[in-house]
Amino acid sequence: ETGVTQTPRHLVMGMTNKKSLKCEQHLGHNAMYWYKQSAKKPLELMFVYNFKEQTENNSVPSRFSPECPNSSHLFLHLHTLQPEDSALYLCASSQDRGGQASNQPQHFGDGTRLSIL
């Protein structure tokens, strides 16, 4: 149990569907992250939220829409995805200490395995 819970664990959707991924952290952290893991590629950062404000958008296509209603919850809304978006999507959280989140370990969820038909 890492303190970061992601749902669903698996998702199969068509290209015209709309779905959402959910992440919840119980660690009292104030920074939350979405990562994408594609086959044979390194973990790739998508979005960062700090105290509910988006601080990083790593040139992610608009068919991925993040939402962070509070410091404990993070969503990734999916719409009109492409087959190349099939991947493992990981959520993580960390504590931001004085604006230096990069020197704090990140705590990851188990991920959502997404398949686009």
Place this chain on the structure above:
Amino acid sequence: ILNVEQSPQSLHVQEGDSTNFTCSFPSSNFYALHWYRWETAKSPEALFVMTLNGDEKKKGRISATLNTKEGYSYLYIKGSQPEDSATYLCARNSGGSNYKLTFGKGTLLTVNP
């Protein structure tokens, strides 16, 4: 573009062997270097976060060193056990960002009993 390189890509060792792998990264604008262990069907687990040149950290049989001037970190596992089998990831802060980490592709370690 920040490139974090890990070598070897994969490694097979026998139970009881000691082993090590390398993470190489650009040394400019360095804040922190992370190591994670990622077992199959589980989530990545933080091992170490290192910030200072010459840092050495240890957790049980696993230790890591950091050289920020030449841009590399080593991860050592002493007396490997089958449960050490996992992908080991390193990551470095990206440029001047306080939040963004750039990950390497990882080293896949398999420990044979």
